[in-house]
Amino acid sequence: MWTLLQIELFKISKRPRTYIAFAAVAAIVFIFQFAFKADGQSYMDLMLQSVKDTFTFDRVQAINGYFMCYIILNTLLIQVPILIALIAADSISGEANMGTLRLLISKPISRTQLILVKFAAATIFTIFLLLWMAITALFMSLLIFGTGDMLVFRSKGDESQILLITKDDIMWRYLAAFAYATVALTVIAALSLLLSIFAENSIGPIIATVCIVIVCTIISNINVPIIDKNVKPFLFTSYLVGWKGFFYIGTDADGKTIRGSLENWPAIRKSLLILIAHIFILVMAAVVVFKKKDILS
Amino acid sequence: MSLIIEVNHLSKKFGDTLAVNDLSFTVNQGDIYGFLGQNGAGKSTTIRMLLTLIHPTAGNIKLFGKDLSANRSAILQQVGAVIEKPDLYKYLSAYDNLSIFAKMSGTKVTRHLLMQQLHMVGLEDRAKDTVRTFSQGMKQRLGIAVALVHNPALIILDEPTNGLDPQGIADIRNLILRLSREMGKTVLISSHLLSEIELIATRMIILHKGKKMVEGNVATLLDPAHTLIEIETLDNAAAKQLLLESEWAAFVQPNNQLQLMMDKIKVPRLINFLVSGGVQLLSVNSSHSLENYFLSLTTQSGNVDAFAN
Amino acid sequence: MIRLKKIATLVVLILISFACVQAQDVNALIAKVKFNIDKVNDYEATARMITNVSFLKVPDADVKVYFKKPNQLKIKNEKGISFVPKGAVSINLNNILSGGKYTAIDAGTDKIGNTTVRIVKLLPEDDNADVVLSTVYIDEAALVIRRAKTTTRTNGSYQLEMNYGKYSAFGLPDKIVFTFDTKDYKLPKGVTFDFDDGTQNNRSAADKAKSKNGKAEITFSSYVVNKGVAEDVFK
Secondary structure: OHHHHHHHHHHHHHOHHHHHHHHHHHHHHHHHHHHHHHHHHHHHHHHOHHHOOOEEOOHHHHOOHHHHHHHHHHHHHHHHHHHHHHHHOOOOHHHHHHOOHHHHHOOOOOHHHHHHHHHHHHHHHHHHHHHHHHHHHHHHHHHHHOOOOEEEEEEEOOEEEEEEEOHHHOHHHHHHHHHHHHHHHHHHHHHHHHHHHOOOOOHHHHHHHHHHHHHHHHHHOOOOHHHHHHOHHHOHHHHHHHHHHHHOOOEOOOOEEOOOOOOOHHHHHHHHHHHHHHHHHHHHHHHHHHHHOOOOO | OOEEEEEEEEEEEEOOEEEEEEEEEEEEOOOEEEEEEOOOOOHHHHHHHHOOOOOOOEEEEEEOOEEOOOOHHHHHOOEEEEOOOOOOOOOOEHHHHHHHHHHHOOOOOOHHHHHHHHHHOOOHHHOOOEHHHOOHHHHHHHHHHHHHOOOOOEEEEEOOOOOOOHHHHHHHHHHHHHHHHOOOOEEEEEOOOHHHHHHHOOEEEEEEOOEEEEEEEHHHHOOHHHEEEEEEEOOHHHHHHHHHOOHHHHHEOOOOOOEEEEOHHHHHHHHHHHHHOOOOEEEEEEEOOHHHHHHHHHOOOOOOOOOOO | OHHHHHHHHHHHHHHHHHHHHHHHHHHHHHHHHHHHHHOOOEEEEEEEEEEEEOOEEEOOEEEEEEEEOOOEEEEEOOOOOOOEEHHHHHOOHHHHHOOOOEEEEEEEEEEEOOEEEEEEEEEEOOOOOOEEEEEEEEEOOOOEEEEEEEEEOOOOEEEEEEEEOOOHHHOOEEEEEEEEEOOOOOOOOOOOOOOOOOOOOOOOHHHHHHOOEEEEEEEEEEEEEOOOOOHHHHO
C-alpha cells in the first residue's frame, strides 16, 4: 500500500498540471497582498463604513498578516475546490484516457487498494495545497504585514458583528481552520474521485465537480425557510465555510471575548462529522462502483 | 504438462450483446497460444477477463490451476500483459514507467534489472527520455519490457505487433520464440497478422462471434491432410454439383466458392475426375495457410465481416 | 393695592438677585473645579478599557491615555487594536469646561451614591456649536465633576461617570464610564460567505433598543502628571 502511495505521489509530482494549482494559489495570494499593501485602508473603510463616525481605531495595525490571511482564505477557499478537482477528478479518468488503467488493473493490486491509494494521494495533494496556502497566505502575509490583533467582520443572521481576537490567540485558530479546510476540501477530492470513475477523460468529472460545488453553494446561500430546513443540512457546501467557526471567538454575557474560546464548538464538531460522513460515503461509493466496473478503455 | 489457463463456459454480456458465448479452452505450459478471430469475435473481451479487467457474466477462469477471482493477486503476480495499445505514462521516462510497473507487480526493483530489460527491447539509450517522445514501435517495445519486467510465467500479448514495421515485427517474433523456447514461458498471443501466428504458435483457437470455432495444435490444424484446394472453372456451379454427387462430396466446403478440404496428395486424382466429367478447368490452387484456414472457417456462414485492419 | 405691587416688585427683585447670586455661585464653583483641572498640563496614564457595544466583541484592553493642554487626548492600545469611541476623545471635561463660552444654570442638587452633588447645566453661547447642552454633576466638597451628560446635534448623547481616588487633587478620575449612542454595525452586502452555525440571535426588542447604547469603562491604574508628552503621540 505504501509503495503504491509513493508511486501515486511520484506520478502526481511529475505532472505539470499539479503545479498549476500551486501557481494559481500563489498568484491569487500575491494579488491580494499587493492590493492590500497598496490600498488596504479603502477595504477597511468599506467594512467599517457604518460605524466610522462612532469609533476610531488603528487602521494600519488592523491590516496585519493574520487579517490578510483571513481575507485571502475567505475568497480562496471558494475557488480551491476547482484546483482540487483538477487533480482528483483525473485520478481514474486520466488513467483511462491515457490507457494506463487497464495496465494498472492487470497488476496484482486490488481495485479497493487502487481507489484508496488514489483517494489518499488526492488527500495528500489537498494537504500540500493547503500547506502552500498557509505558507503564502499566512506566513508570507505575516512577513509582509507583520502580526497584530485580528478583526473578523461577520454577519450573523440579520446582524453584523466585529470580533477582535488578540494576536496571541490566533495561530491555533489558523491551525484548526486549515485542518478543517483540509477535511472540507477532502470531500471535494472524494466527490471528484467518484465522478472520475464514470468518465474516460478528466474534463467531464472536473466540470461535473465544479458544477456540483457551484450549484450546492448557491443553494446553501439561498435564504428560503423551506430550503434552510430541508435541503441545506444535507449539502456539504453548507459546511465548507465552517473553518470560520474557529474565528468566531466566544464571549461572556457582557460581550467580552474569552481568550482561547469558540462561540460554538458543537456546531463546528457537527459540521466536521457531517463532512467526514460525506467523505466516507463518497469513498465507499467509489470503491463499490469501481469494483463492479468493466474496464473497457 | 500442466495447464496454465483453463477457461470453462465463459460468457460475457454487454447489455443484450453476447460478446463471449460459452467459451472453453486450455493453454498448456510452454505453449505459444494463438488467439484468433475477426474484429468483435470476443478476443479482447476474453483477454480482459483473463486479466480481471472485465467481470465474466458466467463461467470460470483458472490460471496456474487456481480460481482467478479467488486468487487474483497471487495469480496476477505471475502474469505479464500488453493489452491492445502499449499506453504508458507519457510524462514519465521509459525508466520511470518500467520502475513503476515493476514495483506494482511486487518485484524488487534494481537499476540493473531495469536497464537489462530496456537493453532487451533496445531502449537502453532512451531510458531517461519521456515516453511522449517515443515512436509507436518504441512504445510497443517498452510495453513488452513492462510486461516482462517481473519475470512472469504467463505472458498475454494482445496485438503486440500493432504499428510495428517489418523489422519490429520480426524482433517481437524472435523475442516471443526466445521467451518460450529458452525461458519456458507460456505465451497467449492475439494478432491479426495470421502469418505471424502461423510462424510461432504451437496451439491456437479461432473465435467467431464470441464462440469457439476450433482449437488445437497448429501442426494438426494446418496438416497437409487438411489442405484447402480452390478450383476455378468456366462453370463453378456445375462443377460443384458434379463433385457433390461424387465420392468427393465429403471434402467440398459448405460455402459459395468451389473449395475442398482434403489431403494434397489426392489433387491429381481430383483433376482427372473433373476433366473426365467434362469440367473446363481454369486453375487449381492448393493452400494450407492459416489465413485460408481461418477464412474458410469464419466465412462458412456467409460471414463477410471486414477482417481486422 | 400699591402696597401689594411694592411687595410683588420686591419679591421679583429678591428672586432675581437670588438667581444672580446662585449663578455667581455655580460659576465660582466651575471656576474652582476648572482650577483643579488646569493644574494638569499633560499626563500619561495607564488604564484598562472595557468596551461594551452589542456588535463589538472585544477583550478588555490595556491602554495608555495621553493628554495635553488645551484639549488633546489620545487613547492608545500599544499591544493591539482597540476601538475607541470617538466621543470619548472629543467630549472630555476639558472640552466641556474650556473656553468658558457658556451660560451656567444651577439646577439644584442630587445624590450620586452617598455624595451630594450640584447639578449645573451649561448652555453654549454659540448657537451653531455641536454641543447643545451639557449637564455636569459637581461634588462640591471634593471640587470634582462626578457626572457629565452631553447632548450633541449630530452624534446623540454622551454620559461620563467618574470615580475619584488618589488623583482627585488634579481632578483626574480613577475610573470613567463613558456611555454613548451608537448605530448598528452593518457589513457591506455580499462581502462574505458566513458559516451559519445554526445559532440564532434571540435578542428581545429591549435588548435591541439597548444595543443603541455603547459603554466604555476606563479604569486608571496610574498617572504621570506634568512630565511632558511628546506631540507626535496625538498624530
